[in-house]
Amino acid sequence: MKELAYYDGIIAAPEELMVPFNDRVHFFGDGVYDATVGGNHRIYLLEDHLDRFYSSANALDIRIPMAKKELGELLTELLKQVEGETHFVYWQITRGAAPRNHVYDGQMTGKLWVMIRPSQLRDPDVPISLITAEDTRFLHCNIKTLNLLPSVMASQKADKLGAQETVFHRGEIVTECAHSNISILKDGIFYSHPNDQYILRGISKSHMIEACYRLGIQVLERPFTLEELMAADEILVTSSSNFCLHAKEIDGVPVGGKDPLRLKQIQNEVVEEYLRYTGKKSMFDDIRN
CATH class of the missing domain: 3.20.10.10 (D-amino Acid Aminotransferase, subunit A, domain 2)
Known part of the structure; x- marks a missing residue:
């Protein structure tokens, strides 16, 4: 694939993937994200980014539907499916999909999003x-x-x-x-x-x-x-x-x-x-x- 999008277990091209209207991200920005680069289909400093991702989610009482190791393996596997040598790897967790209400169900399971696309690093010699x-x-x-x-x-x-x-x-x-x-x-x-x-x-x-x-x-x-x-x-x-x-x-x-x-x-x-x-x-x- 040239670009990959993932939502709650579904993989497609970004323009093909459909997201539920009631996902709380649409109304409240209710979620957290992290991002890094991939080189040679390896996610750079993956463990550090996962630590920060889980810490951010915990701070907002958002339930990630898988363990840290499992998420790392999923992201790595998804990256292998995208063409190129250098990539932007982005993932987020939203609180979930429910009718709009400021009060949320504390047992709601979060929805995982992933987006991976080819990228280029800036030249550090260029100010x-x-x-x-x-x-x-x-x-x-x-x-x-x-x-x-x-x-x-x-x-x-x-x-x-x-x-x-x-x-x-x-x-x-x-x-x-x-x-x-x-x-x-x-x-x-x-x-x-x-x-x-x-x-x-x-x-x-x-x-x-x-x-x-x-x-x-x-x-x-x-x-x-x-x-x-x-x-x-x-x-x-x-x-x-x-x-x-x-x-x-x-x-x-x-x-x-x-x-x-x-x-x-x-x-x-x-x-x-x-x-x-x-x-x-x-x-x-x-x-x-």
Whole structure:
């Protein structure tokens, strides 16, 4: 298959799959999701993503209809059915299908959705542009819910302004981006917002921190300000599908570019982990071939 869609045991092409109208996701965004990339038909950091997926579902009292190991095996088997070498692998669980009512049946079994399509990784050597926006989202950013409208609108604004991401902040404190984590390098030290209720615990960010430790780079997980962001030697943006991007400007003001050697060390370490994990020879071998 070129693209795969799965809903509650049914597999089809995305345009062919039908979803019940009463699935609570339609009315409430009532569910959680996770996503990562696949290389050589192996799902990158699958166990980490499953841990976060089950944690998010448990936080919202959503019943996943299978054990973690079984879900991992299902996702892996579904990925094998899709053509290509690099893929975007997305899955979500909704609370289930029932007539619209804010009160739900606590024994309801969730409905699993999966979407897998060919993808490409961004080149970490190509810098990106950022903008800033006051973070006015709900105060449980640590739960990866389906209620993504604030992030959608922020992403749309960035795109209209020719940027690739929006940096959220609460007052002067930088939190994260619309669909990424953000960290900085300053004077050889890696700074990143701690994993609290204001940000989603980024798996790619966590692995980048581990990469810094392996490289002997000091890590401080503490909030940093907009002023510190603008004065940073390098600004790093990470997500599960873009492991280690870096910024060249924010709100049209040039930033970063002051510690390229240390930045490249971190990027190389993160990319090497991906290649070791998936068995791929290059991030871009499917493009170059």
